[in-house]
Amino acid sequence: MASRAKATILDIAREAGVSKSTVSLVLQGSGLIRPETAVKVRKAIEDVGYVYNRGAANLRKAHSNVIGMVINDLTNPFFAEMAVGMERVFQSAGIVPFIANTAENPVRQEEVLKSLMEQGVAGLIVSPARGTTSGAFRRLETVGLPVVFAMRRLPESRIPVIAPDNHRGAWLATAHLIGKGHRRLAFFGGSSDLVVYHERLGGFREACEALGIAKRDTIVVEGETSRKGGIACLDTALAAAEPPTAALCFNDAVAFGVMLALRKRGLEPGADFAVVGFDDVIEAQHYMPALTSVAVDSAGLGERAAHVMLKMIQSRTTRAEDHIGAVNLVIRESCGPDRHKGMGDAA
Amino acid sequence: MASRAKATILDIAREAGVSKSTVSLVLQGSGLIRPETAVKVRKAIEDVGYVYNRGAANLRKAHSNVIGMVINDLTNPFFAEMAVGMERVFQSAGIVPFIANTAENPVRQEEVLKSLMEQGVAGLIVSPARGTTSGAFRRLETVGLPVVFAMRRLPESRIPVIAPDNHRGAWLATAHLIGKGHRRLAFFGGSSDLVVYHERLGGFREACEALGIAKRDTIVVEGETSRKGGIACLDTALAAAEPPTAALCFNDAVAFGVMLALRKRGLEPGADFAVVGFDDVIEAQHYMPALTSVAVDSAGLGERAAHVMLKMIQSRTTRAEDHIGAVNLVIRESCGPDRHKGMGDAA
DNA sequence: TTGATTTATTGGAACGTTCCATTTATAGCG
DNA sequence: CGCTATAAATGGAACGTTCCAATAAATCAA
Numbered sequence A, B: 001m002a003s004r005a006k007a008t009i010l011d012i013a014r015e016a017g018v019s020k021s022t023v024s025l026v027l028q029g030s031g032l033i034r035p036e037t038a039v040k041v042r043k044a045i046e047d048v049g050y051v052y053n054r055g056a057a058n059l060r061k062a063h064s065n066v067i068g069m070v071i072n073d074l075t076n077p078f079f080a081e082m083a084v085g086m087e088r089v090f091q092s093a094g095i096v097p098f099i100a101n102t103a104e105n106p107v108r109q110e111e112v113l114k115s116l117m118e119q120g121v122a123g124l125i126v127s128p129a130r131g132t133t134s135g136a137f138r139r140l141e142t143v144g145l146p147v148v149f150a151m152r153r154l155p156e157s158r159i160p161v162i163a164p165d166n167h168r169g170a171w172l173a174t175a176h177l178i179g180k181g182h183r184r185l186a187f188f189g190g191s192s193d194l195v196v197y198h199e200r201l202g203g204f205r206e207a208c209e210a211l212g213i214a215k216r217d218t219i220v221v222e223g224e225t226s227r228k229g230g231i232a233c234l235d236t237a238l239a240a241a242e243p244p245t246a247a248l249c250f251n252d253a254v255a256f257g258v259m260l261a262l263r264k265r266g267l268e269p270g271a272d273f274a275v276v277g278f279d280d281v282i283e284a285q286h287y288m289p290a291l292t293s294v295a296v297d298s299a300g301l302g303e304r305a306a307h308v309m310l311k312m313i314q315s316r317t318t319r320a321e322d323h324i325g326a327v328n329l330v331i332r333e334s335c336g337p338d339r340h341k342g343m344g345d346a347a
Numbered sequence C: 001t002t003g004a005t006t007t008a009t010t011g012g013a014a015c016g017t018t019c020c021a022t023t024t025a026t027a028g029c030g
Numbered sequence D: 001c002g003c004t005a006t007a008a009a010t011g012g013a014a015c016g017t018t019c020c021a022a023t024a025a026a027t028c029a030a
Helices: A009-016 A020-027 A035-048 A054-060 A076-093 A106-118 A133-144 A164-181 A194-210 A227-238 A252-264 A282-286 A296-315 B009-017 B020-026 B035-048 B054-060 B077-092 B106-118 B134-142 B166-179 B195-210 B229-236 B252-264 B282-286 B296-314
Strands: A066-071 A096-101 A123-124 A147-150 A159-163 A185-190 A219-222 A244-251 A276-277 A290-296 A321-325 A326-329 B066-069 B096-101 B124-128 B147-150 B161-164 B184-188 B220-221 B247-248 B274-278 B292-295 B323-325 B326-331
Touching: A009 A020, A009 A035, A020 A147, A066 A076, A076 A096, A076 A296, A076 B096, A096 A106, A096 B077, A096 B106, A106 A123, A106 B096, A123 A296, A133 A147, A133 B147, A147 A296, A159 A164, A159 A296, A164 A194, A164 A244, A164 A276, A164 A290, A164 A326, A185 A194, A185 A227, A185 A252, A194 A219, A227 A244, A227 A252, A244 A252, A244 A282, A252 A282, A276 B096, A282 A290, A321 B166, B009 B020, B009 B035, B020 B035, B020 B166, B035 B124, B035 B326, B066 B106, B066 B292, B066 B326, B077 B096, B077 B274, B077 B296, B096 B106, B106 B124, B106 B134, B124 B296, B134 B147, B134 B184, B134 B220, B147 B274, B147 B296, B161 B166, B161 B296, B166 B247, B166 B274, B166 B326, B184 B195, B184 B229, B195 B220, B220 B229, B247 B252, B252 B274, B252 B282, B296 B323
Parallel strands: A066 A096, A066 A123, A123 A147, A147 A159, A159 A321, A185 A219, A185 A244, A244 A276, A276 A290, B066 B096, B066 B124, B124 B147, B147 B161, B161 B323, B184 B220, B184 B247, B247 B274, B274 B292
Antiparallel strands: A096 B096, A290 A326, B292 B326
């Protein structure tokens, strides 16, 4: 009952008194085998404690059934949600995806990508690490492996992208703030090495322009996309000569940080300073005050990305259309109760 | 420059004018090769766009360098943190771990385990899904694959476990509550199909007994290990004839739910009802009020588990000692400012 | 120079599958 | 009964590596 050097298909064949070919056929569920034979073989498989060797099989077979998901930050619930969305659809397609985390590290990402390719994956869904150069994916393109980007895009890549409509989301949020009567607005967090940043900031800028807020009445503070980053952003902004009264934050984590920092200064988020987040993570609705945020449906986008990948594999192509997911401003309490009722300057 | 049917080691050999054996040696970084030859070969590797086929290699080589991490719930930051802790140590050991999520589903877990084995992993770190039967791991044991359990253990398994000292953590937290003057205590959330549950509940019970709280002054409410579960638990408990004034929660998510539910009833967590969580996730310190919780150092335990795995692989054994991680009660604001200064009944 | 020793390189078998082309057994038909 | 048609099972080559044993080339000792 212990481990006598790994059982193979030949051991099964011997045990069942058939040929290795027959065993192979049974393993693949071929209908060419007489049912009684199949039963006999299956019993032998159990008896010898056989483990299928996919590596050996892939040597002959065209393609494997494993897909790699390369995620920039698994500890961020937003991306974790996306990952499980993907998983859900792969599972129902009988595929087991392997997840690898890059922790926003391009070097690590390169290693991970290499390893996944060596493993012979059939396709790759990637949420690229910050600072990824497009050269990193050249190689993947040359070997003709299906790849799709999720959530983030690279500047000049031709790889299909599944991402939310960042521009529109930022536009909506900014318009909301302006509608509340705010005239000096901030954009907090994120950094310009991310395409997403430019999309969201672009939406902010355009909304300001379209709705009559002068550029000199806006302030943009780059920063870490974390609570800590949010705290720092607020401190910077409130130190300005004419500080803003409201902020659109790059993501919810930044927004949480901003709210925390406000409280620490004795200011009440919503009443004294309006803040809106981006992504609408689960915590957003549980905060005090509940955070107004741009909902992005990360799980849904994950599912979409997985479907695109499945389609690509099936049709043996490396091209697919981009997909821009709808966004949705969820209004809660962090921008005050209702329209402009005497909003004074903060600090 | 497109994909002419996958380059192999022989293509490289032809390109570089050497034998396949030489190429293989270069690939493995053997010192037996003349440096100039190695350079020539490496250039050829670049030129033909070669991708190493690990499956083929594993056919000959003893063991692969991939390790599987099977996680019960990746969307739970607690487990995500643990996973990245593991990743960190594998990375510095030159190993790329593949993560698979089971979403607390034993059937899914079985599939994932099977797939990982077929892929020829060198070892497996598993945080078992709720409701896992120990039969699921019989097969792994018979093939002699190194396995370690992280965070959770199975009732009668002999597989090594890396987990926090749940009993002691619960004991400390309960003692803290009693020290604050509470005399009617609740234990909220979790369900008895998890060994962890019994450990934590056991700590709670023993502390109560040791510190003079009668069993009839305690109430235990099972429930989902989520915010929602916490809300439900509080509602149940406050409906009792003599409701508790403090609760130890199975984990932080439950604690957050309890605090939310308190607020909804107009009660102030900390002042009107004391709550302590378990796990000390990052959000705990950012809540209002900040949550008192039993810190478990999930990342550290993840690292520990990875080290144990590495050691097992290296020494070709399937056995290792359990490791119980130290815990640490982090006192914040959710149990009130300080000792017993007139704590009235809630509700 | 010759043989022994060291340094580089190489051919071939093996790993565990799949799949094609055959073979063998079974049934059907006149 | 002999023949073909169908069903079931099989042997062997191939997949892309590694590794051992063997060869070839270079160096050294005497």
